[in-house]
Amino acid sequence: MYGSENNREDSEPTAFRRAEKNYKLYYDNNNAPSKKKKNKQPIPVDLTEVLDFRSILECHHRNSELPNGVIVLQDKFSSPVFNLQNRPGFYFIPGALSIEKQCDLIKESLTDFPQPPNRTNHNAIYGPIQDLFVAANEGKVLVEEKSLVTSNEPNTDLSCRDGEKWKFTTEKEASLRKCRSVSGSSLLRKLRWSTLGLQFDWSNRNYNVSLQHNKIPEALCELAKQLAKPAMPAGVEFHPEAAIVNYFASGDTLGGHLDDMEADWSKPIVSLSLGCKAIFLLGGKSREDAPLAMFLRSGDVVLMAGEARECFHGVPRIFADKENAEIDHLETQLTHEDDICFLKYIQTSRININIRQVF
Numbered sequence: 001m002y003g004s005e006n007n008r009e010d011s012e013p014t015a016f017r018r019a020e021k022n023y024k025l026y027y028d029n030n031n032a033p034s035k036k037k038k039n040k041q042p043i044p045v046d047l048t049e050v051l052d053f054r055s056i057l058e059c060h061h062r063n064s065e066l067p068n069g070v071i072v073l074q075d076k077f078s079s080p081v082f083n084l085q086n087r088p089g090f091y092f093i094p095g096a097l098s099i100e101k102q103c104d105l106i107k108e109s110l111t112d113f114p115q116p117p118n119r120t121n122h123n124a125i126y127g128p129i130q131d132l133f134v135a136a137n138e139g140k141v142l143v144e145e146k147s148l149v150t151s152n153e154p155n156t157d158l159s160c161r162d163g164e165k166w167k168f169t170t171e172k173e174a175s176l177r178k179c180r181s182v183s184g185s186s187l188l189r190k191l192r193w194s195t196l197g198l199q200f201d202w203s204n205r206n207y208n209v210s211l212q213h214n215k216i217p218e219a220l221c222e223l224a225k226q227l228a229k230p231a232m233p234a235g236v237e238f239h240p241e242a243a244i245v246n247y248f249a250s251g252d253t254l255g256g257h258l259d260d261m262e263a264d265w266s267k268p269i270v271s272l273s274l275g276c277k278a279i280f281l282l283g284g285k286s287r288e289d290a291p292l293a294m295f296l297r298s299g300d301v302v303l304m305a306g307e308a309r310e311c312f313h314g315v316p317r318i319f320a321d322k323e324n325a326e327i328d329h330l331e332t333q334l335t336h337e338d339d340i341c342f343l344k345y346i347q348t349s350r351i352n353i354n355i356r357q358v359f
């Protein structure tokens with residue numbers, strides 16, 4: 001999973017790599033007087049070849065002809081489900097998640113899902129971090145705890161007490177201590193993934209069943225079971241055992257990869273999109289196969305099962321600008337003062353939750 005193309009791209013980029021480069025965000029700051037980011041302009045990209053399932057859904061509702069190679073799966077689900085003729089096992093359900101569900105999942109992805117024992121990309125450096133989102137919004141700073149000597153506990157190595165070496169504290173407190181520190185807001189910006197259920201071990205590229213974990217939350221489990229139905233044989237239930245939550249900021253990409261660490265590839269990966277619009281590339285079984293590009297918007301759901309599990313895929317682009325993010329419905333919904341922090345985050349971010357049956 002998430003393998004890169006090593007050094008091959010320098011000599012002979014594959015068709016998949018060429019497409020990634022084609023859609024990736026590049027800035028043109030030749031004309032800018034200063035090299036500051038706000039003066040940089042994104043280089044425009046030709047999006048005419050990008051498959052747009054929102055307009056395909058409109059075609060379907062109008063009873064107009066669908067684009068070549070796109071099939072609608074009849075009567076399998078409450079909303080229309082589309083397949084691609086030349087990619088068996090790939091399912092696209094545009095706007096499958098209600099606005100309320102999208103907001104709930106965005107909130108959970110930022111608060112509950114990254115909580116220990118679930119792990120995040122920050123674990124390797126800082127160990128388990130509690131309440132990252134709250135701390136970031138309160139302007140807290142993460143400090144190395146062994147330097148946090150309080151007047152009550154002189155010379156106590158607190159890091160030994162509970163196995164956590166880093167703790168959030170106020171900016172003022174942090175500035176009084178000569179210790180390593182990092183702001184919560186910077187950690188939130190750099191949050192790239194969290195893992196739910198059975199924990200994926202990125203260094204060994206496998207699930208580590210001996211790592212402490214909680215079951216996938218009931219509501220997410222039920223949702224995944226419902227959404228998986230179009231890709232499941234009648235009467236067979238999908239068993240969600242693990243999920244990866246990906247967090248994308250502007251300019252972030254997910255390189256072409258296969259998800260091949262699950263035992264039974266006939267079972268789908270259920271993949272939910274939240275927040276800013278993205279481009280998804282669906283390749284073939286070889287990186288040399290030219291991938292198909294499609295938009296993923298907040299609320300869209302993709303299923304990959306069977307042969308589609310053998311297809312390279314990735315996300316070369318997210319659109320974090322107001323014009324192209326297409327999150328007006330979230331802006332209308334997240335207006336309560338308690339929701340502003342979530343809105344601020346999602347206005348420039350995308351979250352993907354992908355749910356898997358491991359065994």
Ligand SMILES: O=C(O)CCC(=O)C(=O)O
Pocket residue numbers: 244246254259271273280296313314315352354
């Ligand atoms: O972000 C996406 O839509 C795809 C995520 C993905 O492919 C993965 O996590 O394996």
Ligand SMILES: [Fe+2]
Pocket residue numbers: 257258259313
């Ligand atoms: Fe994937």
